[in-house]
Amino acid sequence: MGIKTFCFKKSLWLFHFGGASCNNCDIEILDCLTPRYDVERFGMKLVGSIRHADVLLVNGSINRRDKERLLEIYHQAPKPILVVAIGTCGCTGGIFAEGNTFAGPVDKIIPVDAYIPGCPPKPEAIIAGIVKLLNK
Amino acid sequence: MIFSTIIYFLIFPGLLFASIAGGFLSWFDRKVTAMVQFRKGPPVLQPFYDFLKLLLVKETILPAKGSPVVFMLMPILALVGATLACVFILLPALNITSGFNGDILVIFYLLNIPALAFILGALASGNPLASIGASRELKLIISYELTFLLILAAVIFKAGMRINLQEIIMAQADTSFIGSISGILLFIAAIFCLQAKLGYVPFDIAEAETEINHGSFIEYSGSAYALVILTKYILLFTLPVFIGTLLLGGLSFTGINIVYSLLKILAIVLLLILIRNTNPRLKIHQAMRFFFVWMNLLVIIAITLSIFGR
Amino acid sequence: MTKTIIPIGPYHPLQEEPELFKLYCKGEIVKDVQWVTGYNHRGIEKLSESKTFEQVFFLVERICGICSTSHPFAFANCMEEIARVEIPDRAKYIRSIIGELERIHSHLLWVGLAGHFLGYNNVFMWAWKYREPVLELFEMITGNRNSYAMFKIGGVRRDIENHKIPTIRKVLDTVKEKTDLLTGAVMDDPVIHARTKGVGILTKEDIIAYGALGPTARASGVAIDVRKDDPYAAYASVHWKVITAQEGDVFAKAEVRLLEMYESISIISQCLDGLQQIKEGQVDVKVKEIPEGIGTGHAEAPRGEVFHFVKTDGSNYPVRHKIRAPSYMNIATFKKACVGQTISDATIALAAVDPCYCCTERMAYAYDYASREKILDGNELVKMGQRKTEKLRRQIKRNR
Amino acid sequence: MHKRVLIDMVKLRELESCKMEAIDRHVLHSKSFKTIRELATFYFTCRRCEEAPCISVCPADALEKDENGMISRALNLCIRCKSCISICPFGTIMNDLFATKTNGYHYFDLTDDTELIQFANAFDDDIVKIVEFDEKPEEHIYRLTDRVLIRDVYWEVR
Amino acid sequence: MNATNIINRIRDTLRDYILEVDIMSTKRATIHINPAALIATARFLLSELKFRFIIASALQSKKGFEILYHFSYDPLGLIINIHLLLSTDNPEVESLCPLLTGANWIEREIHELFGINFLNHPNLEKLISEGNWAEGVYPYRRTEGGEIDQKKSEGNRG
Ligand code: SF4
Ligand code: SF4
Ligand code: SF4
Ligand code: SF4
Ligand code: SF4
Ligand code: SF4
């Protein structure tokens, strides 16, 4: 493992994009920051500017109105950027996939590197998912 | 001669040493913050991972609007300024060379370079949010620099009108300046100046959030941003050392004094962190009034006191 | 009207979801409020018409993660009204327990967010830390931390076995302790008093005109609470009182929420007593057919009344399913609470409503009243709010 | 003599896709609505097994037998797993029984004269037509409800 | 005052407008009124009887557009649905906004989803649809004869 990959793995800055979700995923992502899970231990932190992001966490089903915003954000991100679809909604559209405003699961809009299913995935699962993505 | 200058600049006590020391201090900062919030906090090497990742792995996106050349040059300028300041402070402080007359003023100017460079960089990025950040930063500089200058003047006065860092240190050989009432007042003012210079709460006005580097740096990515955070590490190390030198009797790297010196720096940094963690952010005009009125007053009182030898 | 939508939402919870609130301001003073929703529109009412009644439970649970039991609760009440079934006592107690646990975790979440808005980031971390044991209880009882899938027509899906009761009580005790701590911190802090008292006042008349609900209404002296007015589940058989306050300001809302947590804890422990006296096992009745008809069901969610209307035609799909979440009514009061306030107070006035996310808004912008141009984004609003706290804090120190 | 609708179940089943469904509520003491298909199937095709395998296989307890041996399916309980389809030795239950469409808007209440006519008009005459006679077992026309006649192959010769 | 009293009072006062009163249980009732009398009814409920407006639900059935205004009398937990039927071709009704600020959003939403016009509404701007579906499309409307939900009829889940 080169120094590059090593450092990359050790220092992941996350950017969170919430689509039309039910909020549970959003809350569980936020929960990862709080004392019980504290992802800062692994050098991960949430950043507020997509320019600083290494990982784009997308949760929620994406409706037509969100789709453009998601595309825009993805194009603004500096590469390499990893995209993680969080929650059943992010992976497949979940229970909202048949809705009349649904614009396709995340991977139909931007390439996705990892899927973390669950409705909502537990914070442990989110952390584990990102760690697995790194060891890919 | 040239060779040793390069060593001084690049390795010790310059770029390499200062960034490593600053990196550790940055980790210290995050760790203490985490502990206040019942969290565990990042590993020791985290600041270095962050830096290397940004430098080596990430793509640097040039702004579509604005001026890419200025945008890219400014982080370099900031880094050079910070490093030079660091070298000029540390050489006399560590008793390597004796410095030169008036170096304290040069240092003052050098310490201003990073902030100014960031402002220019932000303006060059063409992002509206970044320019809001830049204009705030500018206002902030105007407010705290006067205080900082007054502090320097007070120290020079206390040291018997000497404007050489080495001599200021020597003047404190028996008791540090902080041992007097005026010294304490100066120290308080200096800590707030540092807080502002480092962009820490309550003066992180130019960056929108504690955790987020928004504002001025919103458009920086990849290696350009790596330089920005490196500059911040160096400043995080340099500024406390500078205050330590001016008011706490300098540093020494011989024998047991190493421990004392380290403790001094850590204590200053700890103070900064605690202030940062227990205060919400100020509004820009509040910050300006804070420095213009209260801090300047404080320093002037200190000067007056020191005239009477207190 | 120009509007700039900045695509990057800050990650703080209030701005988590991509709805848009526009504040039109003149100088520091908010003149008008406009909202743009639809970023979160998922067409749930329409989707519901293509799901069988049992499936609808999972759908309404996913309207929002924070209220994830309130919606099934209201829907179950509604369907049981249509089918005219009476559920077993054990199921009633279990339903109430789940509902109240949810109220506790939701109020804790709110305290954390409000703390954040006032610039007490540590309060945010602490409140969320104390929320964890409640989520763990959920995991023990239902198997999931959120979205519990507990309800069905005619009862609940899982029993709470009697041997789990002592554990639940123990967790409740710790939660109570932590609530004391938080309540103390909020109620005694002079800065919080100064920052929230007299801010975002809603009068009784406003509440009635807007049809506001839940803690928002109760803080203005309107004692509406579905649990008392139209008791469902086990609420008729336990003792508790509706918490109200008269002032209608942000502080009153905080007070109501904090005190409600104690009521919830007491309701849960009474329900646990009730459970202990009933034999384990019977937690549902078989409902074979849903007759043709219309039904209305409501339940008291942490934020107010959740209302469901269902029209059935005798098949196993709803013909029309209308869902009304409390925020739908409460958010509109934001206009009343904000207009005339300074921008820095606007955020906390908004947060006080607890604008639950999925039904309503997420991002706040301030616009200049005259030119309608954007001058501030959500981030800066939060910041301004925090600065004001600091100012007050200093003032108070000075006055001592 | 009032109008009745005569449905040829054999031909109706052959239709590729059938846009209209006939329903009748309030038959068999059921409060919910049943499609004519389902009623006719259980009425005429089902062999009324004594130890009905469909009932025992149903994981949701949705199938029930009444005192006449008629099977009925509880709409709200059935999860459409279709186990009953595969277990039924006579192929009584088929996929088409479960094709409930979204809601009552597409359904015709066959107790109402106007809807009766609308329903009949939606199909070819040889499949559904309006008649004014009563059941004729000799022509394999049996009465399902007061307004609905079914032409089907009745397994049980009465 | 109990629920029966209240319903009787409503029945007496609004005698001319009421088409039918349907008492579903001790705490639920539906009152069918003439659309023209909506304002009078709402005013009576809100200001005389101090009811609380919960929400309005619109739906489309074979008869036309139906709107149910749900009102609650909290001291008794009584919910009264005021039902009115609008024609399919030109659905319009008076807005409740002048009486009740809280009705603003829901009327906008109904306008957006069903295309029902609310007369005298201060601002019938779009609430949720921008970008999600096209202008002039009313996603909750059903077409004449009943459109078939494609996904539903294809899948075998019924
Ligand atoms: S995956 Fe589940 S929890 Fe996550 S947003 Fe979707 S419905 Fe909510
Ligand atoms: S079991 Fe879960 S995933 Fe499956 S349909 Fe139900 S809610 Fe969805
Ligand atoms: S009312 Fe709020 S918490 Fe409840 S479902 Fe709606 S958005 Fe979620
Ligand atoms: S399809 Fe329905 S009736 Fe048949 S076995 Fe499955 S659940 Fe039972
Ligand atoms: S698939 Fe259906 S029938 Fe099979 S075990 Fe699961 S629920 Fe039962
Ligand atoms: S044959 Fe196939 S469809 Fe039928 S029960 Fe078995 S698995 Fe299910």
Ligand code: SF4
């Ligand atoms: S197995 Fe088939 S024939 Fe036997 S009772 Fe069931 S449906 Fe009728």
